Amino acid sequence: MTDIFAPKLTDNLLPYDGLVNDLGIVIDYPSPLFYNLVTELPWQEDIVTLFGKTHITTRQIVWMGDSDIDYQYSGHTRQTIPWTDTVFHVKHHIEQKLLDLGIDANFNSCLLNYYPSGEDGMGYHADDERELGEQPVIASLSLGATRKFVFKHKKTQDKVELYLESGQLIVMHGDTQSFWKHSITKTKKVTTGRISLTFRQIYPNNRS
Incomplete structure (x- = not known):
């Protein structure tokens, strides 16, 4: 297991089979932004179907983006x-940060997840739906x-751990979603909330 605390901004956090970069703190005033999103967005409980069973999560979501960019995962469509x-x-701020790193991204959607406390998390998964393209x-x-974020290789089971702070940005690209899963682990030590904004490009024509 690799434990990463203070990587350089341009270092690849993964040892192989993918690319993940930590851009550090990119938001000057993360607390007001957090409060704005918690209080103003129409949060809804997420519905996930796994192995034939449907679960309603305490984690809440908002799916936002350009018109007609619905997103399908875990057996359900998000409007x-x-x-x-x-x-x-x-x-736009994040797209500019990525451009400075040499990554030309034009995101048309964002999945926002709200974890009210450390007892809310997300299990291992990969963002590998067809409409995200081959190397999203x-x-x-x-x-x-601050929450613990873990990558786990699909075949070798090797893990990479990092702790994501308020205002911190990471970017996953290359073959990452093909070879690695990731999760937000649960903990009783954290009593306050966290929001993640995951910006992505959806290709509706790629849907099966």
Whole structure:
């Protein structure tokens, strides 16, 4: 297991089979942004169907983006709401940060997850749906409580761990989604909330 605490901004966090870069803190005032999103967005409980069983999560979501960019995962379709001015501004800010790294991204959607406390998490999964393309670029911005984020290789089971702070941005690209899963682990030590904004490009014509 690799434990990563303070990587350089341009270092690849993964040892092989993928690319993940940590851009550090990219939001100057993350606390007001966190409060704005918690109080103003139409959060809904997520519905996930796994192995024939449907679960309603305490984690809440908002799916936001361009018109007609619905997203299908875990057996359900998430309906798109239009960009808010705040999230649209964050999107352009992050696209510029990635361009500085040499990654030309033009995101048309964002999945926002709200974890009310450390007892809310997300199990191992890969963002490998067909409509994301073969080598998706996914930028994930964290706001609120610091939480443990874990990558696990699908074949070797090797793990890479990092702790995501408020305002911190990581970008997953290359073959990452093909070879690695990732999760937000649960913990009783964290009592405050966290929001993740995962910006991505959806290709509707790629749906089966």
